[in-house]
Amino acid sequence: MKLFQIILVALLLVTVTLTVFDVPTSEGNLSTLAEPKSAEEKSEFWIAPDHSMISQEVNAELIEYGYELIKNTASYLGPKGSVMAISNGMNCQNCHLDAGTKVWGNNYSAVASTYPKFRERSGAYETIPKRINDCFERSLNGKALDTNSREMNAMVSYIKWLGKDVQKNEVPNGSGIIQVPFLDRAASPEKGEVVYQAKCESCHQKDGAGVFNADNKTYAFPPLWGEHSYNSAAGLYRLSRFAGYVKANMPLGASHDAPILSDEEAWDLAAFVNSKPRPSKDISKDWPNISGKPIDHPFGPFADGFSEAQHKYGPFKPIKEKRQALKNKKKA
Numbered sequence: 594m595k596l597f598q599i600i601l602v603a604l605l606l607v608t609v610t611l612t613v614f615d616v617p618t619s620e621g622n623l624s625t626l627a628e629p630k631s632a633e634e635k636s637e638f639w640i641a642p643d644h645s646m647i648s649q650e651v652n653a654e655l656i657e658y659g660y661e662l663i664k665n666t667a668s669y670l671g672p673k674g675s676v677m678a679i680s681n682g683m684n685c686q687n688c689h690l691d692a693g694t695k696v697w698g699n700n701y702s703a704v705a706s707t708y709p710k711f712r713e714r715s716g717a718y719e720t721i722p723k724r725i726n727d728c729f730e731r732s733l734n735g736k737a738l739d740t741n742s743r744e745m746n747a748m749v750s751y752i753k754w755l756g757k758d759v760q761k762n763e764v765p766n767g768s769g770i771i772q773v774p775f776l777d778r779a780a781s782p783e784k785g786e787v788v789y790q791a792k793c794e795s796c797h798q799k800d801g802a803g804v805f806n807a808d809n810k811t812y813a814f815p816p817l818w819g820e821h822s823y824n825s826a827a828g829l830y831r832l833s834r835f836a837g838y839v840k841a842n843m844p845l846g847a848s849h850d851a852p853i854l855s856d857e858e859a860w861d862l863a864a865f866v867n868s869k870p871r872p873s874k875d876i877s878k879d880w881p882n883i884s885g886k887p888i889d890h891p892f893g894p895f896a897d898g899f900s901e902a903q904h905k906y907g908p909f910k911p912i913k914e915k916r917q918a919l920k921n922k923k924k925a
Contacts, residue, residue, distance in 0.1 A: 639765035659751025680735035696767035705756030713885035785865025818869035
């Protein structure tokens with residue numbers, strides 16, 4: 594009888610222990626004894642499809658060509674390109690890291706799921722080919738591709754393949770460029786020059802001209818200003834975009850979860866680089882509704898009364914606060 598009682602008590606203790614440690618709490622947190630999550634469930638960020646799986650696609654050859662064009666744009670479409678010469682020598686992946694697959698590296702995860710879509714910059718609904726040509730004409734300071742060309746079809750096919758597992762209208766976590774908190778002051782080109790000299794100059798050079806590969810037609814490190822860099826209509830000419838890009842990715846070795854630059858350094862570096870000379874583009878047709886211009890769009894006219902200098906360098910908080918006040922007034 595005593596042996597039975599001992600066994601019964603032991604069983605009860607085990608049951609109570611498992612109940613305490615294996616039941617979700619009132620906040621929904623599972624216990625330490627719960628089944629471990631898979632790698633996919635643990636990750637809160639978008640993960641690009643396995644590149645080796647392209648071979649299983651019906652249009653695998655076209656997708657692979659698109660990947661090559663994104664990764665090595667200059668080899669095919671640069672000043673000495675093997676297909677045509679329509680761009681400045683930079684590669685698409687200079688701005689869309691790892692061929693558009695890196696978390697917070699301006700990746701392509703949400704392109705297929707969100708396009709076509711209305712964009713304030715053009716005041717119209719845009720397709721993926723239109724968006725790609727925007728990059729050719731702005732970031733690559735070149736000419737638009739024929740939308741029916743094999744090259745355009747290949748890039749569209751690759752971008753759609755990358756986003757094939759993303760639901761329509763979904764924007765995965767880690768898509769695009771991270772937003773760095775606004776400073777309480779204007780970003781400083783002078784302070785940014787100090788950051789550049791210490792952490793960027795060794796790769797991008799003192800004159801910002803970058804470094805060529807051995808082939809002398811593609812860049813190992815792209816130019817950040819000058820005639821072969823992105824023009825003043827490119828997205829990275831906005832300080833928030835440049836600051837977010839370098840915060841999560843630069844200098845070499847940095848990542849979103851292990852940044853090297855502080856927030857202030859990222860903003861100041863953006864101010865320095867974007868204070869330097871570069872090609873320009875006619876943007877007179879951009880932002881037909883001027884109230885839709887981003888806070889850090891550096892060219893007037895503006896609907897909020899702030900100067901071009903403040904829209905370029907900040908401080909941006911007063912602009913944001915005034916715009917919010919105007920929105921609230923309209924709602925009232």
